[in-house]
Amino acid sequence: MTFLTLLNREIRAYFLSPVAWIVLFFFLLLTGFNFYAGVAALNRGPSEVTVVEAFFNTIFFWFGFVLVFPIITMRLFSEEYKMGTIEPLMTAPVRDSQVVLAKFCGALVFYIVLWLPSLLYFLVFTWVTRLQAAGAAGPFIGAYAMLLLIGMFYLSVGCLASALTRNQIVAAVMSFSAITLLFFMGLLTFFILNITPGLREMTGYFSALEHMAEASRGFFDTRPVVFYLSLTVFVLFLTFHVFQSRRWRS
């Protein structure tokens, strides 16, 4: 119950601030443009990819994607530290773990809301063109499931960064760097010339690009699922400990 109260407040905090609406607006603009570009490209001639595949594998998509996590998560803990609202919060009978989880889930809800309008694109596409956007249900579900999984992991990284500092900008820079590094780890193969097969395989496990490309093609692989879920839990666990450490750091 306490968790639900906290979660409710976190979600409201997002939608009561102008930042949420600005992020939503520009994110819509970006994904809308991305969708338009995808459809336009397919319009020019026959292609091997579906609209869904095109949508989830462009630079516009990935760029906005990486940027959105620091913006969503930077305020979570930092703002409470800075404004001092952490004091009334933590002197109420709540558990540290409840607070961490509520903040993470609040961010996740906002992240999901951010993606909801994009579902409409594909519905409209199907309705207007009378063509299947994804060819089958699998790639469609796969792409959105991967979006959720990768999102959970990166949001947890953002939570950790925010729990570390009372400065929102610092939190944003930290999580942006970490997420960019993780995200482009898969591209390392392009930079290291004499790469060993083992290393190539290793970076492949980390590569969100590859995971997304496969999922939106309709491949179902349990490895990324386990990978993202376990990392999310691990990073949230770290966040919990960092959050607790404020007691002896003070």
Next chain:
Amino acid sequence: MIKVEGLTKKYAGITAIDAISFSVEKGEIVGFLGPNGAGKSTTMRILSCFLPATSGKASVAGFDVATQSREVRSRVGYMPENVALYPEMRVQEYLEYRAALKGIRGRTNRQRVNAVKELCSLRDVESKLIGALSKGYRQRVGLADALLHDPDLLILDEPTIGLDPNQIRQVRQLIKDLGKRHTILLSTHILPEVEMTCSRVLIIDRGRIAASDTPEALAGRVRTAGGVRAEIRADSSALDKELSSLAGVRKSEVQTLEDGWCACTLRTDAEHDPREAVAKLAAERKWPLRELGREQVSLERVFAEITQSGER
């Protein structure tokens, strides 16, 4: 209600509180008095489970603040020094949220929120955004929050800071009324506040308890540290001579003001009150007298006095 034994808190090399011990019984209103940086807020933050102590033990209602923190937190209403609130929430909404967080749900939630709004006169601002409230109202929202779960113990960290005189009077009256049903520990650096509201005073200075006394006894000590001031129109050297020879006067200072009057300050022994003698003197010499009264004593002097006597 509160039991503190050898409580110490060190921040990165600075000792904020140094092995203090005290206890507060159920039903008492105890004032924590001290200059800024004496360790009042630190002690209160430890008691409200916001900070851990470096060493020592503290318990509230029999529950240890370190190991049974949630038990303690559900029994303590804490109002921090700087009341931090979510500016994007409305007063009503915020109080409902806080009540739910403290485990008050359903119909009781409504009832408690209404009750504290009434107590803290927040009715007219219930639908305002907290960010748009004045300091005084925010302070009262903080107090209302502390009262929501009808706590056994209220910890109020400088509850009247930043309020206008009217509001200060209201809040003091409120604290007095609350003291009938709750145990209260409040901190302040305003002396009259303690005299008006508290049944006992703890003076804390540089991380140590310097004195623990009733306000009356404390006021007595303060008076001895003070003096008498008078404004008389007379020749300053004659006046000085006469005043110095009055019984009990240790030292007199006479200053000629611009309009020809003399401002006199007298330091006296503890048991003497020279006001009557001064009035008599002025009457005998036919010196006009336009002011005679006790000097307002600054808190620093009281502290100097008390801490010095403690060291002796």
